[in-house]
Amino acid sequence: EDQVTQSPEALRLQEGESSSLNCSYTVSGLRGLFWYRQDPGKGPEFLFTLYSAGEEKEKERLKATLTKKESFLHITAPKPEDSATYLCAGYNYGQNFVFGPGTRLSVLP
Amino acid sequence: EAQVTQNPRYLITVTGKKLTVTCSQNMNHEYMSWYRQDPGLGLRQIYYSMNVEVTDKGDVPEGYKVSRKEKRNFPLILESPSPNQTSLYFCASSFMIAGYNEQFFGPGTRLTVL
Numbered sequence: 150e151d152q153v154t155q156s157p158e159a160l161r162l163q164e165g166e167s168s169s170l171n172c173s174y175t176v177s178g179l180r181g182l183f184w185y186r187q188d189p190g191k192g193p194e195f196l197f198t199l200y201s202a203g204e205e206k207e208k209e210r211l212k213a214t215l216t217k218k219e220s221f222l223h224i225t226a227p228k229p230e231d232s233a234t235y236l237c238a239g240y241n242y243g244q245n246f247v248f249g250p251g252t253r254l255s256v257l258p
Numbered sequence: 259e260a261q262v263t264q265n266p267r268y269l270i271t272v273t274g275k276k277l278t279v280t281c282s283q284n285m286n287h288e289y290m291s292w293y294r295q296d297p298g299l300g301l302r303q304i305y306y307s308m309n310v311e312v313t314d315k316g317d318v319p320e321g322y323k324v325s326r327k328e329k330r331n332f333p334l335i336l337e338s339p340s341p342n343q344t345s346l347y348f349c350a351s352s353f354m355i356a357g358y359n360e361q362f363f364g365p366g367t368r369l370t371v372l
Contacts, residue, residue, distance in 0.1 A: 192348050192363030250300035
């Protein structure tokens with residue numbers, strides 16, 4: 150059975166304190182690994198797609214990386230506006246998406 | 259503006275009273291999907307559709323129905339809602355082409371079944 154887990158469940162950082170979020174996956178025939186940001190009461194917002202081990206993508210203070218078993222979302226010098234829940238999801242050959250439970254990030258000023 | 263719309267945004271109903279949540283997208287996406295989001299469980303896929311008249315079960319399809327008669331619309335039907343279907347529901351859509359298949363999500367429908 151396809152599964153995606155994320156750690157930590159919650160993370161509190163001081164503004165400027167860099168860290169990483171982990172996404173571990175067992176997805177048969179992975180066609181893509183997605184990262185989303187979700188603000189309270191809103192739908193998830195797309196951040197990145199990674200397709201093969203070794204791939205990296207960056208956007209502002211965020212960088213996503215992918216290995217054969219894990220993906221990391223690195224946050225460099227975060228700001229309070231980066232506070233949100235970060236979701237990762239695997240997309241498999243069955244054409245369905247499997248989401249992890251998310252990491253709730255709080256960045257304190 | 260490219261978007262996914264859902265209606266209603268909030269709904270309180272009673273057990274057994276049939277309801278439909280509508281979803282529409284204006285991006286000509288082939289792929290559409292419904293999710294429910296519950297605390298501690300994350301987003302779970304209910305049903306998805308790869309194109310008109312093509313639908314498939316996700317991880318939690320029991321108690322739900324869908325139809326895809328037009329490319330832009332993908333309604334979610336609860337024939338006999340029960341309290342365990344109280345949840346936050348999201349509709350999403352995307353292209354099927356690899357490299358362009360990030361999903362766009364609607365604003366969500368908060369459903370309470372009494």
